[in-house]
Amino acid sequence: MKILTVKKLLIPAILVTLASGCAELQKPQSLLDAEKAYSQAANSASVLKYATPELNTAKKTLMSAGASENKEDMASLAYIANAQIETALTKAEAQQAHQNTKDLMAQKEQLIVSAIDAKKARAQNKLATMQQRVVSMEESRAEEEILLAFGNIEFVTGTADLVPGAVSGIDLLAEYMIAHPTKTIVLSGHTDNSGSAELNMELSQRRADFIRDVLVSKGIAAERITAIGYGQSQPIVPNDTREGRQRNRRIEIKFAN
């Protein structure tokens, strides 16, 4: 009877002990939460990019938690896994912020470089404009000198021959055209109303052609020079005085680029 009592007590006790030792522990909510959080973190591109080591650590902790043989260890490891997953997420956020800061810094530098370039370009344009103005002023002055010299050119009446000493204007014009190879000119020959209009037309053309030929002989390309005779058709003053007629016998020059 005594033996049977011991038997009755011991056998169930041993069976219960064995059963409880073999049974898998039920996962606490904290571990289930950690597993869910891990799945979400493992699908985050930024976590995979910036915090893979931290994520792997959390995974190992979760596996240890799942294999725990007592509730206390399981709960503790679940707590640690949760903290490690949050650490991974936080580290990814930090790294992303670092990257964003770098990108913003690059944008700022690019803006500064662009602003400096734009300022340089403005300064260069201003300088170029000023230089162009100086060149234009110099050209204008040279052209004025030429026009002044041409204003004093005199032809022997009724011929296309220059009076002695009247070549300085042509020399100036030739030098100017050599120095400015893109310039072209239009030479207009004019006469007073002495003689017939038809002869004057022919005479004015010959005078304009004469100047052109002299320029060509000095090395200026013929296609840069247009010579036109207008005869007596475009007087600038009345022909009723000697002085007026002299002024109307003229060669006009128009410059073009």
Add this chain to the structure above:
Amino acid sequence: MFTTKSTVILLKAAALGVSVSILSACSIAAPKTEIAYAEAALQSARNADLNGNAGVQLERAASKLQKAKEEMKGGDNATALRLANEAIADANLAQAKAQAGIASDSEADMQKSLEMLKTQLK
């Protein structure tokens, strides 16, 4: 079925099992290394938290560490070990929060700076 002799053997075996269990529970060494590591991690996180972004995590880690020390003093090394490991995890999280806070502030500052520059260049 059981004889007195066999019952005695069974009881001895059970007693041995209990003794082994008790011994194995007592065999956990005091987690001095883990506690020292937790202290170092906590100090490092405190030093990193320049902008006060990790206050909650720092407090939690400090509390766990304190409890771990108390449990170790009371002889419950198993609980002390668990608490020390939890304190380490909390301290590491605090460190990450501190660094993330600084990085986030830095990004916000850079954004402001960029906007100011854009305004100046308009």
